[in-house]
Amino acid sequence: MLRFPLLALDRGAAEVTVLVRGEDEFPLASVRLRSEIVAADDHDQAGLARTTAPVLEPDPGLVDRPTLAIDEEVARGRSTLHGVLTVSGHRHRFRTAVRDTEAFLGDLRASLAEAREAGVDLPRPERGRAVEARLREIGADLADRLLDRRTIDLLWAHRDELDGLVLQTTGETGIPWELLVVRRPGVAPADGARFLGETGMVRWIADVAPPSTLRPTSADRTVSAPRSATEIASASVVALGVEGGAPGGAASAMRNGAGVVIECGGRSGGVGSDRFLAAFAAELASGAPVDRASRRAREAAREAGESCALAYAVYGHPGARLAT
DSSP: OOOOOOOOSSSEEEEEEEEEEOTTSOEEEEEEEEEEEOOTTOOSOTTOOOOOOOOOOOOTTTTTSOEEEEEEEEETTEEEEEEEEEETTEEEEEEEEESOHHHHHHHHHHHHHHHHTTTTTSOHHHHHHHHHHHHHHHHHHHHHHHSOHHHHHHHHHTGGGOTTOEEEESSOOSSOGGGOEEOOTTSOOOTTOEEGGGGTOEEEETTOOOOSEEOSOOOBOOOSSOOOHHHHHTOSEEEEOTTOSSTTHHHHHHHTTOSEEEEEOSOSSHHHHHHHHHHHHHHHHTTOOHHHHHHHHHHHHHHTTOTTTTOEEEESOTTOEEOO
16 A cells, blocks of 8 residues: 655645556556645545556556657646656656746647648648748757757657557647657758657557457547546547547546547648558558557648648557457
């Protein structure tokens, strides 16, 4: 049994995710605690919270994959990211402070909206390349702001060993990690510099154990209205758009039983988003695992000149396949 005090900045409701990790950084156990924070001189146990969780063996199909683990600590609108990069036998821990989370994400959304308008008068293939060049600049700046020098060094040194990258998080889902660019430290990103999303990166919510076998049902592409937990759990693959989807976003959908969640960070609906989703579904149907389906779907959307091919986040088990 573990017992620990929770020290907070203010009184009120609080939520804490507690992870027990093994040497490979994958969670062995995870609990979410909700408690009422009381004043230090209150002695009526109003702030006491108890819960239990089973200890699980790490999935052998995951422990050897390159992994970027991101834990988030939030207080008074400020976020501190605690990260661990594991790749090719190397493990490095880093910490990044985001002083004003809302302002940071607001500025980022504005930059991405501006990028999507790049080359608006060009034919579709040329416009796609213009948008991607601008996204590459944004992704390089984002990497500099969120990662330390050692992490950037390791990503560059092992850039050919990042396929199947797992982004493990306790709940930070707002940052488009897929856009971070892998490049030589201190050098401007060149054409062709790899985005993390191009590795087939799949996001893993730390307190969810997504299935490694998916039910052979059609993907749920409804992005216009919120849906209940029951409706979400009935779908093998759920697509959430920027204007709708499940209350609580991808993390909530995964906790409610979805096998895979695709969060569409670009424009919801339209031919472009259909291209990604159709390619993803076709790859799964052909027997590809989720990480490969993600990578090939981005390639298909990119080849079609879709300006937001990199704007998708895929959640689930990277090795999951459709049941045969």
